[in-house]
Amino acid sequence: xxxxxxxxxxxxxxxxxxxxxxVAGQQIAVFRLRDGRIRAVxxxxxxxxxxxxxxxxDDTVVICPLHNHTFDLATGCSxxxxxxxxxxxxxxxxxxxxxxxxxxP
Amino acid sequence: xxxxxxxxxxxxxxxxxxxxxxxxxxxxDRMFSITMFGDEPYGNYNRILLSGLLAGxxxxxxxxxxxxxxxxxxxxxxHAGVRVVRIDxxxxxxxxxxxxxxxxxxxxxxxxxxxxxxxVEGMWRDDKTLTPGVFGFRTLDDCAAMVHHAREHRRAVVxxxxxxxxxxxxxxxxxxxxxxxxxxAPLLMxxxxxxxxxxxxxxxxxxxxxxxxxGQRLTAIRHEDIVTGVTFADGSSIDCDMVVVxxxxxxxxxxxxxxxxxxxxxxxxxxxxxxxxxDDIYAVGECAQHRGEVYGLVAPLWEQAVVLAEHVTGHxxxxxxxxxxxxxxxxxxxIDVATMGLKQPEREDDEFVQFSEPRHGVYKTVIIRDxxxxxxxxxxxxxxxxxxxxxxxxGLPLPEERIQLLFDIGTPAPSVGAAELDDDAQVxxxxxxxxxxxxxxxxxxxxxxxxxxxxxxxGKGCGSCKGLVADIVEWAAGGKIEDDPAANWYVPCxxxxxxxxxxxxxxxxxxSVSAVFAELARDxxxxxxxxxALTSLLRMMWGAEFVDERDARFVNDRVHANIQKDGTxxxxxxxxxxxxxxxxxxxxxxxxxxxxxxxxxxxxxQRIDLLGVRKExxxxxxxxxxxxxxxxxxxxxxTVKTCVGSDFCRYGLGDSTALGIAIEERFKGLESPxxxxxxxxxxxxxxxxxxxxxxxxxxxxxxxWEIYVGGAAGAHxxxxxxxxxxxxxxxxxxxTGRFLQYYRENARWLERTYAFVPRVGIDHVRAVVVSDSExxxxxxxxxxxxxxxxxxxxxxxxxNPVTPGQFRTALPLIVLPRVPVR
Ligand code: SRM
Ligand SMILES: Cc1cc2nc3c(=O)[nH]c(=O)nc-3n(C[C@H](O)[C@H](O)[C@H](O)COP(=O)(O)OP(=O)(O)OC[C@H]3O[C@@H](n4cnc5c(N)ncnc54)[C@H](O)[C@@H]3O)c2cc1C
Ligand code: SF4
Ligand code: FES
Numbered sequence: 056x057x058x059x060x061x062x063x064x065x066x067x068x069x070x071x072x073x074x075x076x077x078v079a080g081q082q083i084a085v086f087r088l089r090d091g092r093i094r095a096v097x098x099x100x101x102x103x104x105x106x107x108x109x110x111x112x113d114d115t116v117v118i119c120p121l122h123n124h125t126f127d128l129a130t131g132c133s134x135x136x137x138x139x140x141x142x143x144x145x146x147x148x149x150x151x152x153x154x155x156x157x158x159x160p
Numbered sequence: 161x162x163x164x165x166x167x168x169x170x171x172x173x174x175x176x177x178x179x180x181x182x183x184x185x186x187x188x189d190r191m192f193s194i195t196m197f198g199d200e201p202y203g204n205y206n207r208i209l210l211s212g213l214l215a216g217x218x219x220x221x222x223x224x225x226x227x228x229x230x231x232x233x234x235x236x237x238x239h240a241g242v243r244v245v246r247i248d249x250x251x252x253x254x255x256x257x258x259x260x261x262x263x264x265x266x267x268x269x270x271x272x273x274x275x276x277x278x279x280v281e282g283m284w285r286d287d288k289t290l291t292p293g294v295f296g297f298r299t300l301d302d303c304a305a306m307v308h309h310a311r312e313h314r315r316a317v318v319x320x321x322x323x324x325x326x327x328x329x330x331x332x333x334x335x336x337x338x339x340x341x342x343x344x345a346p347l348l349m350x351x352x353x354x355x356x357x358x359x360x361x362x363x364x365x366x367x368x369x370x371x372x373x374x375g376q377r378l379t380a381i382r383h384e385d386i387v388t389g390v391t392f393a394d395g396s397s398i399d400c401d402m403v404v405v406x407x408x409x410x411x412x413x414x415x416x417x418x419x420x421x422x423x424x425x426x427x428x429x430x431x432x433x434x435x436x437x438x439d440d441i442y443a444v445g446e447c448a449q450h451r452g453e454v455y456g457l458v459a460p461l462w463e464q465a466v467v468l469a470e471h472v473t474g475h476x477x478x479x480x481x482x483x484x485x486x487x488x489x490x491x492x493x494x495i496d497v498a499t500m501g502l503k504q505p506e507r508e509d510d511e512f513v514q515f516s517e518p519r520h521g522v523y524k525t526v527i528i529r530d531x532x533x534x535x536x537x538x539x540x541x542x543x544x545x546x547x548x549x550x551x552x553x554x555g556l557p558l559p560e561e562r563i564q565l566l567f568d569i570g571t572p573a574p575s576v577g578a579a580e581l582d583d584d585a586q587v588x589x590x591x592x593x594x595x596x597x598x599x600x601x602x603x604x605x606x607x608x609x610x611x612x613x614x615x616x617x618x619g620k621g622c623g624s625c626k627g628l629v630a631d632i633v634e635w636a637a638g639g640k641i642e643d644d645p646a647a648n649w650y651v652p653c654x655x656x657x658x659x660x661x662x663x664x665x666x667x668x669x670x671x672s673v674s675a676v677f678a679e680l681a682r683d684x685x686x687x688x689x690x691x692x693a694l695t696s697l698l699r700m701m702w703g704a705e706f707v708d709e710r711d712a713r714f715v716n717d718r719v720h721a722n723i724q725k726d727g728t729x730x731x732x733x734x735x736x737x738x739x740x741x742x743x744x745x746x747x748x749x750x751x752x753x754x755x756x757x758x759x760x761x762x763x764x765x766q767r768i769d770l771l772g773v774r775k776e777x778x779x780x781x782x783x784x785x786x787x788x789x790x791x792x793x794x795x796x797x798x799t800v801k802t803c804v805g806s807d808f809c810r811y812g813l814g815d816s817t818a819l820g821i822a823i824e825e826r827f828k829g830l831e832s833p834x835x836x837x838x839x840x841x842x843x844x845x846x847x848x849x850x851x852x853x854x855x856x857x858x859x860x861x862x863x864x865w866e867i868y869v870g871g872a873a874g875a876h877x878x879x880x881x882x883x884x885x886x887x888x889x890x891x892x893x894x895x896t897g898r899f900l901q902y903y904r905e906n907a908r909w910l911e912r913t914y915a916f917v918p919r920v921g922i923d924h925v926r927a928v929v930v931s932d933s934e935x936x937x938x939x940x941x942x943x944x945x946x947x948x949x950x951x952x953x954x955x956x957x958x959x960n961p962v963t964p965g966q967f968r969t970a971l972p973l974i975v976l977p978r979v980p981v982r
Contacts, residue, residue, distance in 0.1 A: 066964065067965060068964070068965070069710055069711060069963040069964060069965075070711060071709065071710075071711025071712070072710065072711045072718075072963065073970075074965050074968055074970075075968070075969065075970045075971060082971070084970070089674065089686060089711070098971060099971065102220060103725065104726070104727075104971075105727070106723075106727040106970035106971045107970075108970040108971075109715040109718075109723065109727070109970045110688075110715070111688040111691050111692065111711075111712075111714060111715075112688050112711070113685070113687050113688040114685060114686060116688055117688070118689060120714065120715045120716075120723050121723065121725065122219060122220065122221050123221060124221060125688075125689075133228075134229065135221060135224075135227065136202070136203055136205075136224040136227030136228060136229075138201075
């Protein structure tokens with residue numbers, strides 16, 4: 056089972072950037088893509104703990120700011136040989152809230 | 161083909177993956193459906209680079225040879241993190257520890273080796289895990305665990321003074337541990353070196369601050385919760401909190417034994433690398449024993465992989481492996497050691513040439529038998545290694561004057577090497593690529609250096625052969641080497657070089673990064689990897705008209721500080737020309753205390769760095785400092801180092817300090833394709849190192865100033881080229897501005913001046929910048945003036961953040977390893 060959590064207002068995240076949030080005890084980097092979609096992935100890079108919310112993104116990937124490892128925002132798969140990162144379903148609701156679903160333990 | 165054969169490979173290391181590559185290369189993907197098992201949870205990586213990873217000279221990013229996608233792209237089923245436990249040869253099945261059973265038609269065993277742990281008390285916690293604090297040095301995980309442990313601990317003992325031990329010791333020294341190397345033999349690297357060489361090496365190792373203990377046999381490892389020390393046969397001991405065991409390796413042959421294959425030291429194979437018991441089972445790499453030899457280096461396994469592939473694909477069933485001649489190099493920065501073949505003469509009529517200069521750490525020998533090179537040792541000076549390796553490998557005729565083998569008097573100079581090198585000469589020793597392999601690629605139509613390198617892997621190991629590879633490719637192409645088209649693109653997602661791209665941007669009036677993507681990128685899609693370079697370019701082109709999209713900036717440029725390994729930032733205020741005041745110093749001191757800055761450091765750029773500042777504190781830190789940004793984080797104009805010059809120094813010929821400050825004041829923070837570091841010196845003694853700067857100014861007799869460009873003393877060292885000599889500080893300012901603008905407009909992204917100036921040619925630069933041969937001087941000056949005028953101190957944003965959460969921490973909760981506080 057997953058629970059949906061409102062995390063932030065859309066306006067809290069500038070377009071094309073990410074911000075880290077704690078959602079249901081998990082650290083999650085939430086991104087607002089330029090095409091309007093929302094993506095949520097684990098906040099730390101599996102490589103050496105880099106802050107993924109500080110990474111550069113496009114419509115598909117995030118590049119970790121520390122050593123440039125690259126991860127698909129939708130699937131979590133790494134294009135640079137790292138372990139995959141966790142991804143979380145996320146969307147914008149009608150009231151402009153960013154909603155992230157986190158599985159319940 | 162309807163029913164491809166099933167090929168199963170056990171062991172996903174350097175030999176296993178290379179064998180599969182060779183097989184694919186021979187059309188194996190049509191013949192076989194391939195399944196690979198690897199004990200390690202990764203794709204295949206370059207084990208050799210673990211030493212560099214530990215010492216921080218190689219990046220974990222670069223270490224993967226075959227990332228997981230490679231397997232997918234080639235239709236290979238990879239079971240990573242799965243160990244094969246038995247082969248049922250009669251049913252032709254492999255059984256793995258995840259319970260899976262996989263049938264095969266052909267099987268390759270490439271299980272490599274593992275560290276040998278001497279059987280002493282205290283080594284193991286139980287029968288599976290080492291005592292905490294004890295490490296082997298074999299895998300990526302070993303390496304990561306060592307680095308992690310080393311961060312928190314002080315004193316390490318490395319058991320074993322061979323190649324691996326010294327590389328481990330060096331890495332741990334770099335991590336700032338106190339390091340002891342314990343060697344049971346009387347000499348370091350005793351397998352490769354004779355007594356004298358051993359002594360010379362030892363001096364060099366001492367100089368690295370590593371303590372060597374020879375003739376000491378380990379008898380026990382002491383421990384409480386973790387290691388506390390080691391004890392030796394003579395009763396002496398060393399206290400320590402980390403032990404690395406590099407006392408040799410043992411081939412992983414357990415699988416061969418339980419599956420009924422003939423195993424001596426390794427799995428015994430014939431000249432086709434087939435097990436002597438089973439025609440469908442091959443063994444390759446360190447687990448294989450061929451004609452009595454088991455190898456512990458990569459060069460032999462490249463040769464083995466080729467023969468195996470020729471044979472299993474039926475490409476050339478006659479192909480046979482006859483054994484390899486091996487040479488070794490020590491990968492420790494500052495100590496050059498290369499050895500091949502014999503370490504000392506064995507027969508009475510062996511010729512032995514020896515040169516020894518122990519005080520300078522130089523020792524060289526060659527051993528010649530029947531006019532052939534059968535051994536060589538080079539310490540301290542390895543300039544002849546390429547020729548000697550070739551002579552050793554190929555049995556080339558040797559010069560009559562043997563001394564020429566040791567010194568540069570007669571053997572082909574490295575520059576003519578490309579043409580004269582033997583076809584079979586191995587050029588890339590990491591990846592086993594010969595001159596003929598490179599030439600064949602060029603003949604097959606590959607005309608770019610990067611193309612040849614990608615196709616052959618040459619130059620992709622330790623990288624030391626890149627220059628020679630480039631020479632050979634150029635020679636083979638008859639000088640008609642083409643630049644890789646993509647290599648000239650300014651960014652990967654737009655197929656245009658910089659001038660084309662700039663023209664396009666200008667004619668379409670594209671003022672933002674997203675507009676550039678929409679109009680020029682493939683399918684109009686944004687590309688994260690191109691953003692930073694485009695931001696820099698557009699800002700340079702449009703100045704105040706640039707439409708700034710914050711998401712197109714790298715994090716450093718979003719928060720105006722340099723990100724560090726733990727997600728904190730460093731703050732370097734501007735200290736023009738390295739000149740500060742008591743008032744500034746007092747404020748810096750107060751800020752450092754107020755925000756508990758873990759490290760305050762004088763930088764190599766003559767200023768002060770506050771390291772480990774939390775992102776959310778940046779605005780407060782800037783406000784309290786009340787100093788402008790020093791731009792120590794962007795691809796931009798950084799510093800102007802100065803010396804005391806004519807005001808105080810008895811030799812000073814010009815006021816270097818004032819000029820340096822003026823230059824920094826004018827050009828501060830300008831974005832550019834690469835960092836710009838300048839210096840001004842008051843006389844040719846050059847105390848501010850102006851000859852190795854992107855632009856350096858030197859006062860000379862007669863009130864004149866020399867201007868040097870394209871110098872460097874970082875990752876590359878290059879003396880700057882003299883651009884011109886001028887008569888006044890004003891002229892220095894003009895020429896500096898014009899040169900910097902020319903560089904900003906014409907250099908590739910991240911191309912520092914040390915690469916740009918030689919590429920364009922100093923004569924050309926001089927013609928444009930000094931003699932105005934293209935009639936663009938006035939335009940360059942005006943463009944520079946516009947950029948200077950558009951400058952705004954980014955630290956003012958602290959007062960008015962530009963985006964919501966601009967300084968919000970990106971890692972809120974977990975306590976991550978922080979930069980250690982001293
Ligand atoms: C702080 C400082 C070391 C120090 O404590 O002295 C430093 C620190 C860094 N240098 Fe440096 N360099 C520092 C002076 C130098 C110098 C000496 C100089 O400026 O005179 C050089 C050689 C000159 C040169 O650049 O040619 C130097 C050559 C490099 C290089 C190699 C560049 C090259 O292409 O040769 C890099 C890597 C790069 O740019 O890709 C680098 C990169 C770095 C980075 C930014 C690595 C990074 O991306 O995070 C380091 C940031 C540490 C941190 O966590 O903040 N640093 N670095 C020095 C800051 C000077 C300043 O006041 O701005
Ligand atoms: C730190 C270091 C530095 C080195 N430097 C150099 C150098 O400078 N020059 C040089 O020539 N050589 C160097 N070497 C040696 C070189 O790395 C090896 O010769 C090479 O890796 C051997 O390749 P391999 O495939 O036989 O073994 P490996 O690369 O060890 O691959 C074997 C793989 O098989 C896996 N495996 C084992 N058993 C099983 C099983 N039952 N089921 C599934 N998987 C299994 C292992 O986990 C491993 O991943 C160095 C080695 C180290 C550790
Ligand atoms: S400060 Fe410079 S030299 Fe030191 S570790 Fe960082 S990049 Fe390397
Ligand atoms: S921490 Fe993310 S790439 Fe290194």
